[in-house]
Amino acid sequence: GAVVSQHPSWVICKSGTSVKIECRSLDFQATTMFWYRQFPKKSLMLMATSNEGSKATYEQGVEKDKFLINHASLTLSTLTVTSAHPEDSSFYICSAGKLAGVADTQYFGPGTRLTVL
Amino acid sequence: AQKVTQAQTEISVVEKEDVTLDCVYETRDTTYYLFWYKQPPSGELVFLIRRNSFDEQNEISGRYSWNFQKSTSSFNFTITASQVVDSAVYFCALSLSGGYQKVTFGTGTKLQVIP
Numbered sequence: 001g002a003v004v005s006q007h008p009s010w011v012i013c014k015s016g017t018s019v020k021i022e023c024r025s026l027d028f029q030a031t032t033m034f035w036y037r038q039f040p041k042k043s044l045m046l047m048a049t050s051n052e053g054s055k056a057t058y059e060q061g062v063e064k065d066k067f068l069i070n071h072a073s074l075t076l077s078t079l080t081v082t083s084a085h086p087e088d089s090s091f092y093i094c095s096a097g098k099l100a101g102v103a104d105t106q107y108f109g110p111g112t113r114l115t116v117l
Numbered sequence: 118a119q120k121v122t123q124a125q126t127e128i129s130v131v132e133k134e135d136v137t138l139d140c141v142y143e144t145r146d147t148t149y150y151l152f153w154y155k156q157p158p159s160g161e162l163v164f165l166i167r168r169n170s171f172d173e174q175n176e177i178s179g180r181y182s183w184n185f186q187k188s189t190s191s192f193n194f195t196i197t198a199s200q201v202v203d204s205a206v207y208f209c210a211l212s213l214s215g216g217y218q219k220v221t222f223g224t225g226t227k228l229q230v231i232p
Contacts, residue, residue: 044220091160
């Protein structure tokens with residue numbers, strides 16, 4: 001099946017620094033990718049929809065200036081957490097949509113665990 | 118807007134028991150897709166099943182079975198003869214498409230299978 005990778009799988013950073021997380025579709029092109037956030041023992045909440053070649057669409061309550069999303073190619077989307085703070089510590093999961101008519105499927109990456117000290 | 122409700126927060130069963138995880142969904146759209154995912158402690162989501170709104174046929178895959186009932190907006194998941202490896206958080210989810218629209222997740226049910 002299709003594979004979506006994320007890099008890094010985990011990252012620890014100091015408060016105030018920026019962290020970039022990459023999401024790649026390895027064997028298919030994805031015009032649309034999604035970024036989700038999951039707090040401990042909580043569900044996944046959509047942060048934004050990333051469209052190749054255009055601006056991302058953010059969900060209500062998500063700061064677009066803090067969570068910068070770039071979808072520069074059909075296989076790569078990046079999420080940059082700017083000026084990270086401890087409350088940004090979370091598990092970030094991306095997904096990519098593979099279009100195949102009735103077999104359209106969304107594939108999830110393995111997630112990136114961010115810890116901000 | 119879509120909503121997925123998983124009323125069971127945590128369930129504990131003894132190994133070999135059967136267990137059913139409940140899922141109730143809400144949507145005004147007539148075309149939608151329902152999913153179940155397993156999330157082990159590692160965090161990676163494991164896809165279990167996808168069902169579109171036009172296919173109410175129940176499905177069985179090994180020890181797993183799913184009961185989709187549009188009349189009650191439910192998509193329940195049963196594990197037969199549970200095993201310790203089944204211990205995980207299970208998410209029911211809904212999307213208006215199979216691949217290019219967002220997925221709305223339920224709050225998850227943590228299943229603990231006790232040896």
